[in-house]
Amino acid sequence: EKVSVEVLDHLEHLALVDFRDSEGVERLQKAIQFADQLHEVNTEGVEPMDSVVEDRCLYLREDDVTEGNCTKELLENAREKVEEYFVAPAGNIPLPKLGERETFLQGS
Amino acid sequence: QVSAALKEGHVTPTELCQRCLALIKSTKVLNAYITIAEESALKQAEASEERYKRGQPLGVLDGIPIAVKDNFNTAGIETTCASNMLRGYISPYNATVVQKLLDQGAVLLGKTNLDEFAMGSGSTDGVFGPVRNPWSYSRQYKEKSVPKSHSEDKESNWVITGGSSGGSAAAVSSFTCFAALGSDTGGSTRNPAAHCGVVGLKPTYGLISRHGLIPLVNSMDVPGILTRCVDDAAVVLGSLAGHDPKDSTTIQDDFKPFELPDLTDVSKLSIGIPKEYHAPGLSSEILALWSKAADLFQNAGAKVVEVSLPHTRYSIVCYHVLCTAEVASNMARFDGLEYGHRSDVSESTESMYAATRREGFNDVVRGRILSGNYFLLKQNYEKYFVKAQKVRRLIVNDFMKVFRSGVDVLLTPTTLSDAAPYVEFIKEDNRTRSAQDDILTQAANMAGLPAINVPTALSERGLPVGLQFIGRSFQEQQLLTVAKWFEKQIQFPMIQLEEIKRHDHGVLQDQKSTSFS
Numbered sequence: 001e002k003v004s005v006e007v008l009d010h011l012e013h014l015a016l017v018d019f020r021d022s023e024g025v026e027r028l029q030k031a032i033q034f035a036d037q038l039h040e041v042n043t044e045g046v047e048p049m050d051s052v053v054e055d056r057c058l059y060l061r062e063d064d065v066t067e068g069n070c071t072k073e074l075l076e077n078a079r080e081k082v083e084e085y086f087v088a089p090a091g092n093i094p095l096p097k098l099g100e101r102e103t104f105l106q107g108s
Numbered sequence: 109q110v111s112a113a114l115k116e117g118h119v120t121p122t123e124l125c126q127r128c129l130a131l132i133k134s135t136k137v138l139n140a141y142i143t144i145a146e147e148s149a150l151k152q153a154e155a156s157e158e159r160y161k162r163g164q165p166l167g168v169l170d171g172i173p174i175a176v177k178d179n180f181n182t183a184g185i186e187t188t189c190a191s192n193m194l195r196g197y198i199s200p201y202n203a204t205v206v207q208k209l210l211d212q213g214a215v216l217l218g219k220t221n222l223d224e225f226a227m228g229s230g231s232t233d234g235v236f237g238p239v240r241n242p243w244s245y246s247r248q249y250k251e252k253s254v255p256k257s258h259s260e261d262k263e264s265n266w267v268i269t270g271g272s273s274g275g276s277a278a279a280v281s282s283f284t285c286f287a288a289l290g291s292d293t294g295g296s297t298r299n300p301a302a303h304c305g306v307v308g309l310k311p312t313y314g315l316i317s318r319h320g321l322i323p324l325v326n327s328m329d330v331p332g333i334l335t336r337c338v339d340d341a342a343v344v345l346g347s348l349a350g351h352d353p354k355d356s357t358t359i360q361d362d363f364k365p366f367e368l369p370d371l372t373d374v375s376k377l378s379i380g381i382p383k384e385y386h387a388p389g390l391s392s393e394i395l396a397l398w399s400k401a402a403d404l405f406q407n408a409g410a411k412v413v414e415v416s417l418p419h420t421r422y423s424i425v426c427y428h429v430l431c432t433a434e435v436a437s438n439m440a441r442f443d444g445l446e447y448g449h450r451s452d453v454s455e456s457t458e459s460m461y462a463a464t465r466r467e468g469f470n471d472v473v474r475g476r477i478l479s480g481n482y483f484l485l486k487q488n489y490e491k492y493f494v495k496a497q498k499v500r501r502l503i504v505n506d507f508m509k510v511f512r513s514g515v516d517v518l519l520t521p522t523t524l525s526d527a528a529p530y531v532e533f534i535k536e537d538n539r540t541r542s543a544q545d546d547i548l549t550q551a552a553n554m555a556g557l558p559a560i561n562v563p564t565a566l567s568e569r570g571l572p573v574g575l576q577f578i579g580r581s582f583q584e585q586q587l588l589t590v591a592k593w594f595e596k597q598i599q600f601p602m603i604q605l606e607e608i609k610r611h612d613h614g615v616l617q618d619q620k621s622t623s624f625s
Binding site: 011012015024028041053060091 | 356436504537
């Protein structure tokens with residue numbers, strides 16, 4: 001069962017990363033095939049495990065401000081900024097649909 | 109030893125630092141370092157020298173040159189994760205483990221090379237090129253390699269370091285530093301340790317802070333320690349372990365640094381040999397060494413038992429799903445806005461992000477992000493992600509059962525074979541290689557258990573082979589004690605670096621056998 005183009009397109013949207021070429025798509029197919037081995041294991045009645053330290057209480061510190069005031073340092077690594085803002089292009093324009101954007105999937 | 113030498117004034121921290129820097133330059137072919145922090149290292153060495161002159165060194169690590177894998181944040185020093193995404197990124201802060209080492213007076217020589225974002229088992233997939241195993245240039249390897257033809261490029265059969273902390277392993281193995289930090293998510297510290305003939309320690313998850321370590325898999329990542337002997341690993345562990353308020357996954361129990369006793373009586377020890385670790389593809393050489401090691405323990409009076417960890421072979425599949433899922437989430441932060449590479453595309457936020465990520469990540473990283481997103485899709489969530497989490501619990505239960513039955517430490521091989529030549533290694537893609545190479549190391553990450561690679565012997569090709577000990581959670585003292593005993597019994601040979609040695613005879617002589625503890 002190959003992954004449909006719709007799903008591949010959906011993944012490109014979600015991840016904001018592209019498959020680039022047929023090798024990329026193949027890579028995903030193989031990854032799914034590999035993961036399918038999990039279904040050989042009987043996990044009836046088994047609880048999923050989130051963390052190996054699940055039996056302990058994680059540390060929560062007091063809600064006091066102990067550091068900060070490092071605007072200058074934090075802005076240093078950003079390429080585009082204005083005053084104390086990070087500048088991004090318009091956010092209300094969605095990624096072009098399959099037929100309109102430059103993606104390998106177009107040909108599929 | 110070197111620490112004692114510093115204390116007694118036989119050598120000064122600046123001399124030591126300069127020699128290491130010179131050695132790094134002459135071993136450039138190894139490509140172990142991405143960034144060399146020459147100026148700051150010398151300043152740190154000078155400060156250390158002042159302290160020694162006043163008779164007030166900060167501790168055993170004062171003045172000791174170290175290297176740090178390039179996925180740890182280091183203030184004022186470029187941190188790239190061997191990726192175009194972070195080229196030019198100058199960390200504004202030190203990772204907690206880096207800070208701890210600096211607070212002890214250690215001298216940070218530079219950042220070491222790795223697979224891009226620590227994804228890989230060869231240290232071959234970073235944007236700065238592959239790391240070469242120093243043993244490629246050892247007399248031991250050259251003696252055993254048969255030249256195919258006179259005109260063959262001598263350089264072409266160099267072997268990989270393993271990964272993903274290959275740069276750190278190569279740095280320690282080639283004497284350019286006395287200890288290095290790596291990271292271990294699926295075996296990334298132990299694998300290169302085995303291939304480079306050094307000690308590689310993966311501590312228990314929750315013992316050492318991950319604050320400042322650029323995350324791959326939050327539930328499995330740990331900082332790893334690479335040194336030339338087990339005692340050194342214990343010293344470094346002592347300075348790094350303990351609760352960090354900045355990393356809430358570090359446990360709050362008090363940690364007391366320990367010195368390793370010289371164990372003489374192993375009769376109360378129970379060593380488990382998990383039969384599933386006799387994995388397909390395990391070289392007969394390593395199988396024999398593993399067997400010999402088990403006999404060694406038995407003959408010395410320890411109880412050696414075969415045990416079973418039935419879900420071992422699913423560990424790698426489980427890892428594959430959980431890792432890609434967490435990676436998909438962790439890599440989402442790289443969008444070009446706050447740091448790192450930013451594309452020139454600016455039609456919209458989404459298109460800028462997409463272009464930035466297309467330009468910044470290599471195939472391996474992108475592949476894992478896409479796979480991870482697939483497994484996390486609503487229609488796949490139960491089938492893959494939750495399923496993997498359930499299998500994870502089964503794997504952990506396997507270990508708990510074995511330890512409850514009285515076994516103290518498990519003994520297994522670390523890798524399936526000795527280091528492959530680069531030209532062979534790259535014939536298969538990253539995912540296939542990782543799946544093959546992580547098989548023996550991954551389960552310890554799944555269960556969060558401490559594990560250590562101890563260099564054991566040289567293979568028929570003259571390359572290092574190591575064995576792995578896996579211990580109970582937070583029982584590093586026991587684990588390292590056993591490892592140290594084993595290390596003493598087997599007397600792993602020292603690397604005899606050839607061509608490189610010619611240029612720096614003097615430097616090497618002094619550093620050859622030195623550990624710092």
